[in-house]
Amino acid sequence: MDIKDIQNLIKFVSKAEVSEVKYKTKDFEITIKTPLGGCETNYMPQQAVYHTAPQQQQMAPAAANAPAAPATTETVADDSKLVTIKSPMIGTFYRKPAPDKDIFVNVGDEVSVGKVVCVIEAMKLFNQIESEISGKIVKVLVDDATPVEYDQPLFLVDPS
Structure with missing residues (x-):
């Protein structure tokens, strides 16, 4: 197999x-x-x-408070244009290829289709996860070295 x-x-x-x-x-x-x-x-x-x-x-x-509601609405409106990179598998999420290496992507970094954004360890195998869209990383949704599930959001990307 x-x-x-x-x-x-x-x-x-x-x-x-x-x-x-x-x-x-x-x-x-x-x-x-x-x-x-x-x-x-x-x-x-x-x-x-x-x-x-x-x-x-x-x-x-x-x-x-009246100002609290518009702030929430603006956040939702801003998030609507963002695209989510999701986990294709169950495993452990890592932002670096190795402990002594640099992080794949940070908030504000530009990514293109096929660029490796993280690694997910599943059954002692390290699987490189590539971006399926081009854009700018807006938010990292998962902490380093934490478990992730299938289809769990990992990154928010602004495609514009």
């Missing part, structure tokens, strides 16, 4: 929303575990409720 087959299997498992898949042949064995089997779905809404409720309680005594 080559890396493309493994990547396709990982994509299939994440889209199928199962929590664990074991694949075994005479020469090869792989186990893929994901939190997609229902745990994550139940966890995320709870987290949003806990974070949202205190913010609303704090805003109510402040008499709902």
Whole structure:
């Protein structure tokens, strides 16, 4: 089984929303575990409720400041033109090719189609992730050396 087959299997498992898949042949064995089997779905809404409720309680005594709403609207409008570079696999996100090397891209850097923007380690293999669009990096959405999931946003790019 080559890396493309493994990547396709990982994509299939994440889209199928199962929590664990074991694949075994005479020469090869792989186990893929994901939190997609229902745990994550139940966890995320709870987290949003806990974070949202205190913010609303704090805003109510402040008499709902009018400037707060336009600032939020502007942020949403600015983000609408941005394009997201997403993770094509499950693994660990790294901004550098090696600990002693420089970061692939920083905020403000120009990227072109095919430029490597990060590395994702999956099963002891380091996969270079290339940009699929040209533009300027506006925001890095993931911390270095943290786990990422399939289709998780990694970077925001301004294509203009």
